[in-house]
């Protein structure tokens with residue numbers, strides 16, 4: 758009797774652990790082969806940091822104005838609120854979407870349309886010598902290898918306000934970083 762009870766208990770416990778693991782896994786970087794990142798699955802459930810409209814900073818050729826939407830996982834966001842720093846294994850997604858003005862009742866301004874692709878940034882100190890690595894995905898990319906340093910890493914290194922993240926453009930994080938003294942004020946200087 759007690760043996761059956763123990764067996765039932767361990768099965769339930771095992772299932773619980775398994776469920777918890779599969780539940781959390783998408784919020785951490787997942788790789789295949791040699792450092793090839795898998796596309797993050799649930800980033801639309803993460804914390805939304807901000808949007809940009811037609812911001813032009815990327816080395817990638819951008820057509821007309823696009824929206825960018827930036828997301829970070831809940832767990833990393835909570836850690837940032839307590840420290841003003843990003844914990845190891847933090848991921849960010851910047852989602853690019855088309856902008857449209859004419860449609861339905863809209864007269865002025867722009868609304869967001871189709872997904873053009875996503876950029877992903879990970880802080881993974883044991884895996885990448887430069888600590889931060891950058892990837893691109895479109896809708897049917899199965900896995901992606903890190904972009905060369907010049908394509909993404911360097912601009913984030915030189916111009917981002919907190920470590921490699923552009924907190925100068927994320928209004929809810931800016932006061933947090935300032936409070937913890939992790940904000941690089943000099944990046945606010947307008948570039949010629």
Ligand code: HEC
Nearest residue numbers: 809814816825849851876877878891892908909912922923
């Ligand atoms: C010339 C500078 C520059 C380059 C090059 C660049 N970025 Fe960024 N990146 C930015 C700026 C500015 C923002 C914040 C603005 C926004 O919300 O779009 C940003 C935001 C991001 C974010 C959101 C998190 C964060 O760091 O704030 C990700 C993810 C990202 N970039 C990925 C990439 C990838 C992938 C590449 C290379 C293909 C790249 N970036 C190249 C300037 C750059």
